[in-house]
Amino acid sequence: MKIIEATNISKKYKSNSFYSLKDINFAIEEGDIVGLIGKNGAGKSTLLKLMAKAQKPTTGTIKFKGKDISKSSNILDKFGIMIEPIFYPHLTVYENLMFFLEIHKKEQYVDNIKSILELVDLWHAKDRKPMDFSFGMKQRVSLALSLITEPDFMILDEPFVGLDPIGVKKLIGILQQWSTTKHTSMIISSHQLNELEDLCNRYIFIESGKLKTQFDDKKNFLVIQLDLQDSQSQRIANSVASKYKLELRGQLLELPIAIEKDQLNEILEQLSSQKLVEKIYTTKDELESYFTEE
Incomplete structure (x- = not known):
């Protein structure tokens, strides 16, 4: 079931002569944890703000469970949003959560x-005011606010920024636990690829305001980039993929890292004898390449 569907989303600010986002199309299925990746200025935060109704798209629609969010009141009722730490510093942690529930009429x-405060390791600090907290603790207050109403969908923008390794590990554990127990779908924007790899099953890559690609996460895979310049080389690649039950995506042949040694050598021998092997890398290298390619 599609929980989010974005169709031809574009955003152009009045002060700019260019589009910050142009013709973005994607869908997020129930249970997906999607990593939103791209270089600084690519348009990631703009897209998240459009999804959170903090801004309006110039053209296009974003639907939540089939309903256009721009035309439906209280449509974000089941959203958890963590775009930046927001709370009332003069209230205690407990009072912040209570106030949040009261103003949204969600006292249930x-x-x-x-x-929730035990989950984010803040129950011991429930009577303290967050204005004196470390950045990591403020992040966890914001996370508690986004989780408290048991959302169906979460928007998280750079949630790992400012956290030490222990804080990052705790946050990943919290999000994994929430996804597993509550079946919550998420979209997470981050430059910290190791953390995204531990969480995400899909990725959306935005470059210069355009959706360049989207792909499923395939952990523990080797990728052989092939040089397929004619029909004969294509036939050889198709034959190898079919024989060893491998996936061939264009010029990319995917192999599980746990593939048996004999099979791996046979595959490489068949491909290299025809000089078809251009490059070999892991899926992690593929993810990192989206930040390093010029």
């Missing part, structure tokens, strides 16, 4: 406060 979730 009051009983969640203790369990």
